[in-house]
Amino acid sequence: MPKMDFDIITLGHGSGGLLTNQLLDTGVFNVLKNKYLDTRHDGAILPIRDNKIAFTTDSFVITPIFFPGGNIGDLAINGTVNDIAMCGAKPAYLSLSFILEEGLKMTELWEILLTIKKAADHAKVPIVTGDTKVVEKGKGDKIFINTTGIGYIHPKALFNSDRIEKGDAIVVSGHIANHGITIMSQREGLEFESDILSDTRSLHHNVWTVLEEFGHAIKIMRDPTRGGVATVLNELARDAQLGIKIAEEHLPVIPQVTGACELLGLDPLYVANEGLFVAVVDSSIKDAFVKTLRSMPETRDATIIGEVSSKHPGKVVMKSGIGGLRVINMLAGDQLPRIC
Amino acid sequence: MPKMDFDIITLGHGSGGLLTNQLLDTGVFNVLKNKYLDTRHDGAILPIRDNKIAFTTDSFVITPIFFPGGNIGDLAINGTVNDIAMCGAKPAYLSLSFILEEGLKMTELWEILLTIKKAADHAKVPIVTGDTKVVEKGKGDKIFINTTGIGYIHPKALFNSDRIEKGDAIVVSGHIANHGITIMSQREGLEFESDILSDTRSLHHNVWTVLEEFGHAIKIMRDPTRGGVATVLNELARDAQLGIKIAEEHLPVIPQVTGACELLGLDPLYVANEGLFVAVVDSSIKDAFVKTLRSMPETRDATIIGEVSSKHPGKVVMKSGIGGLRVINMLAGDQLPRIC
Numbered sequence: 001m002p003k004m005d006f007d008i009i010t011l012g013h014g015s016g017g018l019l020t021n022q023l024l025d026t027g028v029f030n031v032l033k034n035k036y037l038d039t040r041h042d043g044a045i046l047p048i049r050d051n052k053i054a055f056t057t058d059s060f061v062i063t064p065i066f067f068p069g070g071n072i073g074d075l076a077i078n079g080t081v082n083d084i085a086m087c088g089a090k091p092a093y094l095s096l097s098f099i100l101e102e103g104l105k106m107t108e109l110w111e112i113l114l115t116i117k118k119a120a121d122h123a124k125v126p127i128v129t130g131d132t133k134v135v136e137k138g139k140g141d142k143i144f145i146n147t148t149g150i151g152y153i154h155p156k157a158l159f160n161s162d163r164i165e166k167g168d169a170i171v172v173s174g175h176i177a178n179h180g181i182t183i184m185s186q187r188e189g190l191e192f193e194s195d196i197l198s199d200t201r202s203l204h205h206n207v208w209t210v211l212e213e214f215g216h217a218i219k220i221m222r223d224p225t226r227g228g229v230a231t232v233l234n235e236l237a238r239d240a241q242l243g244i245k246i247a248e249e250h251l252p253v254i255p256q257v258t259g260a261c262e263l264l265g266l267d268p269l270y271v272a273n274e275g276l277f278v279a280v281v282d283s284s285i286k287d288a289f290v291k292t293l294r295s296m297p298e299t300r301d302a303t304i305i306g307e308v309s310s311k312h313p314g315k316v317v318m319k320s321g322i323g324g325l326r327v328i329n330m331l332a333g334d335q336l337p338r339i340c
Numbered sequence: 341m342p343k344m345d346f347d348i349i350t351l352g353h354g355s356g357g358l359l360t361n362q363l364l365d366t367g368v369f370n371v372l373k374n375k376y377l378d379t380r381h382d383g384a385i386l387p388i389r390d391n392k393i394a395f396t397t398d399s400f401v402i403t404p405i406f407f408p409g410g411n412i413g414d415l416a417i418n419g420t421v422n423d424i425a426m427c428g429a430k431p432a433y434l435s436l437s438f439i440l441e442e443g444l445k446m447t448e449l450w451e452i453l454l455t456i457k458k459a460a461d462h463a464k465v466p467i468v469t470g471d472t473k474v475v476e477k478g479k480g481d482k483i484f485i486n487t488t489g490i491g492y493i494h495p496k497a498l499f500n501s502d503r504i505e506k507g508d509a510i511v512v513s514g515h516i517a518n519h520g521i522t523i524m525s526q527r528e529g530l531e532f533e534s535d536i537l538s539d540t541r542s543l544h545h546n547v548w549t550v551l552e553e554f555g556h557a558i559k560i561m562r563d564p565t566r567g568g569v570a571t572v573l574n575e576l577a578r579d580a581q582l583g584i585k586i587a588e589e590h591l592p593v594i595p596q597v598t599g600a601c602e603l604l605g606l607d608p609l610y611v612a613n614e615g616l617f618v619a620v621v622d623s624s625i626k627d628a629f630v631k632t633l634r635s636m637p638e639t640r641d642a643t644i645i646g647e648v649s650s651k652h653p654g655k656v657v658m659k660s661g662i663g664g665l666r667v668i669n670m671l672a673g674d675q676l677p678r679i680c
Binding site: 010011012013014015016017018019020021040041042043044045046047048049050051052053054055056057058059060061063083084086087089093095096097098099128129130131133134135136138139140141144146148150151153222223225226227231235239270272329330331332333334335337338 | 384670
């Protein structure tokens with residue numbers, strides 16, 4: 001930790017004046033330095049290589065801010081990187097904006113900042129501009145982070161729900177529900193918490209790799225964060241005006257998560273993920289697609305969970321373990337607030 | 341107001357599921373619709389015309405959220421549009437991210453959304469992607485908004501503190517301190533509140549116009565928001581390693597603001613502005629520059645307030661009304677929290 005003259009965040013750190021400058025100099029600029037940020041301007045001036053970009057934003061309000069497998073810092077980087085990846089793109093630039101609650105410990109901010117740095121370096125994306133605000137104690141909750149990103153789109157990417165067809169395969173890139181169950185366990189202080197980690201990680205490398213190999217045969221990709229896999233599948237069925245049929249026995253869930261879901265009365269299909277995608281691909285490439293995904297560590301548990309059907313347009317149905325069919329609706333209400 | 345089945349924001353509206361979709365359909369997508377947002381994807385895919393862009397982010401946490409002259413909605417649009425303008429650019433695309441507190445009235449969100457629409461239309465910039473999160477009552481404060489923007493840079497813009505030279509003129513584009521005094525008056529319930537309005541407005545049109553006419557002779561522009569004119573001048577003096585000398589008698593302050601500042605013990609130089617810029621320009625164009633600004637309504641009160649000097653590098657001094665010189669430091673502490 002750098003030499004700082006304060007232990008906690010005060011309202012003065014959001015003043016835009018001397019204290020803000022000190023916080024930025026010793027913290028943000030110091031840790032994240034790069035040629036764009038070093039101009040210390042409110043905005044960055046950036047070279048752009050392509051004539052088409054992906055642009056996406058997310059605010060992160062997760063509680064607790066530290067959890068097994070990560071913290072709000074890498075979650076905020078990976079979340080926006082993955083939203084860019086879901087456009088068929090890789091990240092070029094990120095912005096970073098903090099809303100800090102008065103009283104936040106500088107040690108916590110520092111740890112989050114270092115995690116941000118590590119996640120951004122791992123994703124090979126520079127943070128080029130930012131903002132820091134402070135609200136009074138009781139008017140926020142430690143730290144909220146907005147990240148917004150610009151990405152370059154793969155020349156072969158053509159993601160569009162209109163391209164989804166009967167017979168297309170539904171693939172998930174790994175085990176589902178790990179993130180949500182990790183957070184829930186932390187909040188409830190459950191015993192199994194140490195066995196389960198958030199799946200927060202960046203996936204643009206994996207997306208880029210399959211786009212290189214399979215191009216247009218990938219119809220669309222979505223990351224099933226809030227609302228889980230069930231909600232994403234419902235959005236895809238609605239947008240494509242086709243049915244989706246999945247098989248319960250093919251859903252990749254680790255035993256600890258299955259156990260936790262039973263204990264907590266949760267359905268893993270509705271639990272949030274942070275390092276996962278759902279892809280709809282042409283059936284002719286489905287096995288090769290899964291094989292390529294499985295060759296990479298982040299997606300080594302990829303599997304086909306179902307297919308697109310012309311029956312029951314706009315609906316998602318699941319064949320249960322004992323052979324029955326049930327309709328899977330979009331998440332109603334809020335299963336788990338502030339999961340990301 | 342559209343037909344909505346709820347009067348207040350609940351945690352379910354942040355679930356990512358059915359209620360989030362309902363809120364977006366009836367609210368955000370309905371009001372802000374454009375071809376990019378209509379894809380209802382987490383990210384937007386955008387054509388980019390130039391090979392250099394401006395990129396800037398800001399989170400808005402102002403309280404109260406409604407104030408004379410505007411609300412947090414137009415503040416958030418104009419603030420990011422102006423940060424883009426301060427890069428010598430005009431806005432091309434904006435993102436919009438909400439952090440809502442459980443219990444926020446739908447009527448308030450609706451009014452803010454309509455104001456956002458109006459401000460974005462006025463600035464001719466589409467909102468192309470967004471995000472909505474909800475936090476529990478007492479963990480936020482009604483509404484926080486992040487806007488992040490991409491802009492096209494004027495071909496003649498070359499803003500850099502390295503280009504500031506001895507003799508350059510310091511220009512402000514209008515009356516100072518109106519925004520901060522408006523907010524302070526609201527909070528204190530002072531009588532003069534009705535006379536003073538926030539100066540929130542977009543300035544990129546004005547910036548574009550002077551860039552067309554004066555190009556490189558404009559050395560740099562900054563918007564004196566948090567920390568006020570004093571803080572921006574200090575940042576410029578520090579970055580350029582030159583001195584700045586201003587004259588108190590030339591500071592454009594409306595009498596109501598002067599009165600309020602006296603009553604509240606505030607120095608208008610440190611009070612926040614939201615629709616103002618400070619420009620450093622070559623002395624050869626200073627009068628023409630001000631004349632052009634004065635021909636446009638948003639900058640009709642533009643005036644020269646001082647000049648760059650080789651004396652006292654890194655410092656800002658002000659000649660007072662009675663002839664004495666005093667050093668103007670950067671804002672220390674926090675004069676007025678949550679002003680933007």
